[in-house]
Amino acid sequence: MTDNKNEPISAHEAVYFIFGATGDLARRKLFPALYSLYREGKLGERFAIVGLARRPRTNDQFRDDVHESIQEFCRYKPSEKEAWNAFVEHFTYQSLDIGNVEAFKQLKAHTEEIEKSYDIPGNRLFYLALAPELFGNVSRNLRDGGMLESKGWHRLVIEKPFGYDYPSAERLNEEIRQVFREEAVFRIDHYLGKEMVQNIEVIRLSNAFFEPLWNNNHIANVQITLAETVGVEERGAYYNKSGALRDMVQNHMLQMLTMIAMEPPSRLDAEDIRDEKVKVLRSVRNLSSLDEIGENIVRGQYSEGSSRGKELKGYRQEDSVDPNSVTETFFAARLFVDNFRWAGVPFYVRTGKRLPVKSTEIVIEFKNVPNNVLFAKRQNLSPNLLVIRVNPMEGIYIRFNAKKPGNDMTVQPVAMEFCQSCQVGLNTPEAYERLIFDAARGDHTYFTRWDELAVAWKLIDPIAAAWRENEGKDLQFYPAGSWGPEKSEDLLTREGFHWWPVNGQDEDNVIWVSNTSK
Numbered sequence: 001m002t003d004n005k006n007e008p009i010s011a012h013e014a015v016y017f018i019f020g021a022t023g024d025l026a027r028r029k030l031f032p033a034l035y036s037l038y039r040e041g042k043l044g045e046r047f048a049i050v051g052l053a054r055r056p057r058t059n060d061q062f063r064d065d066v067h068e069s070i071q072e073f074c075r076y077k078p079s080e081k082e083a084w085n086a087f088v089e090h091f092t093y094q095s096l097d098i099g100n101v102e103a104f105k106q107l108k109a110h111t112e113e114i115e116k117s118y119d120i121p122g123n124r125l126f127y128l129a130l131a132p133e134l135f136g137n138v139s140r141n142l143r144d145g146g147m148l149e150s151k152g153w154h155r156l157v158i159e160k161p162f163g164y165d166y167p168s169a170e171r172l173n174e175e176i177r178q179v180f181r182e183e184a185v186f187r188i189d190h191y192l193g194k195e196m197v198q199n200i201e202v203i204r205l206s207n208a209f210f211e212p213l214w215n216n217n218h219i220a221n222v223q224i225t226l227a228e229t230v231g232v233e234e235r236g237a238y239y240n241k242s243g244a245l246r247d248m249v250q251n252h253m254l255q256m257l258t259m260i261a262m263e264p265p266s267r268l269d270a271e272d273i274r275d276e277k278v279k280v281l282r283s284v285r286n287l288s289s290l291d292e293i294g295e296n297i298v299r300g301q302y303s304e305g306s307s308r309g310k311e312l313k314g315y316r317q318e319d320s321v322d323p324n325s326v327t328e329t330f331f332a333a334r335l336f337v338d339n340f341r342w343a344g345v346p347f348y349v350r351t352g353k354r355l356p357v358k359s360t361e362i363v364i365e366f367k368n369v370p371n372n373v374l375f376a377k378r379q380n381l382s383p384n385l386l387v388i389r390v391n392p393m394e395g396i397y398i399r400f401n402a403k404k405p406g407n408d409m410t411v412q413p414v415a416m417e418f419c420q421s422c423q424v425g426l427n428t429p430e431a432y433e434r435l436i437f438d439a440a441r442g443d444h445t446y447f448t449r450w451d452e453l454a455v456a457w458k459l460i461d462p463i464a465a466a467w468r469e470n471e472g473k474d475l476q477f478y479p480a481g482s483w484g485p486e487k488s489e490d491l492l493t494r495e496g497f498h499w500w501p502v503n504g505q506d507e508d509n510v511i512w513v514s515n516t517s518k
């Protein structure tokens with residue numbers, strides 16, 4: 001079968017097959033990621049990349065496409081001619097009908113030639129930048145076409161959506177598993193490749209002033225916001241079926257929540273970490289009845305609006321969107337993780353398209369000091385916050401109380417920020433770079449395991465079912481460019497909380513100390 005564990009694990013010495021090589025993902029993310037890895041010496045010299053798609057293309061045309069993609073999207077620009085040629089000669093292109101096993105046999109012959117010329121010991125990584133309906137077919141044809149017979153390892157890298165609900169995800173998984181063992185499958189959630197999502201573990205577990213407080217004795221609530229300014233762009237047909245629930249919550253939002261809430265693993269190895277993440281997902285309280293959902297979830301859809309002086313269409317006016325669509329472009333929820341560490345702590349999550357800013361942030365709000373003593377007796381103290389900035393700014397800040405300079409004992413909030421992206425500049429590796437590198441090294445830590453995915457779907461399915469049942473009666477409209485339906489505030493005000501402003505904006509009373517010029 002696959003993934004021969006006795007073979008040395010190496011990021012080098014492999015052939016990378018990019019299925020869907022003429023598509024958007026390859027152009028925007030995969031070629032740039034491969035180039036950055038190459039520039040940083042992480043691919044070595046004994047590697048080859050085979051682009052595959054139905055469209056006929058010569059090697060030269062393909063190499064030109066790769067050049068354009070890197071010029072436009074990569075954090076490194078193409079190097080001088082000679083160095084560039086040395087890189088791009090690793091790329092070849094094969095037009096492939098993925099339904100035809102004979103084509104895979106030809107691919108095998110082509111691959112063996114390449115492996116010989118680069119002295120690659122048969123390690124093969126198959127990146128399927130394709131629609132998930134094709135995963136099963138491609139896997140079978142890889143096997144039947146003899147592509148999995150070489151001596152080295154064989155790994156399959158796939159992208160969401162992994163199904164539409166639990167039953168379809170299970171079917172998809174079964175198809176893949178007939179060919180690839182779980183250990184050979186790398187399911188990408190690109191949020192797990194983000195620097196600051198990976199940093200959550202370090203911030204939590206390596207700091208004496210956070211680790212002991214990381215529980216319901218000290219944390220009042222957690223807020224996770226993933227705000228986007230874009231609408232559905234040209235993805236109306238896909239999005240109208242998926243909505244924010246399947247597009248963002250089932251994967252990115254739940255992944256961030258598990259990274260915050262998981263127990264420290266006993267070892268920092270992939271399986272121990274993923275075991276802990278599954279336990280969190282199993283502890284998330286299931287919301288299934290219409291009443292529970294009405295009380296804890298807000299779904300919204302953007303209507304016409306404006307942002308920065310630009311008029312914006314409503315979702316129903318977007319291309320390929322049904323004009324009566326009840327698909328949600330905004331989702332907010334109050335979730336609970338019912339275990340000893342987190343009992344009683346609300347996790348508020350929200351995500352939406354056409355919001356005022358592009359920003360992903362996680363706010364940990366700490367409980368107040370007793371309000372009948374010392375300073376709290378005299379004034380309203382602000383809670384302490386730890387804010388993890390995930391995207392596009394990367395960094396953290398903490399907000400605490402200090403004395404306002406002067407003679408009276410006035411207390412004032414102060415924020416101290418470490419802006420990571422400002423430090424390292426634009427050169428922090430992109431999520432796809434880390435993930436491709438990890439897959440090539442055989443490190444599963446930041447990939448979604450099947451049982452994780454299964455539990456996530458089981459949380460999502462009852463919500464989708466209840467929404468189907470009420471036919472969009474609870475859908476709230478919000479003007480494009482706003483922060484979503486007002487009802488999403490009510491989720492928090494009930495408990496005396498509010499959404500903290502993203503980017504710390506609008507907070508005039510806070511004094512900032514930062515390594516940026518804020």
Ligand code: BG6
Nearest residue numbers: 190226228230247248252360391
């Ligand atoms: C993708 C979603 O998974 O994540 C998109 O399909 C969304 O709808 C994107 O725009 C957001 O990713 P990022 O990294 O830009 O926050």
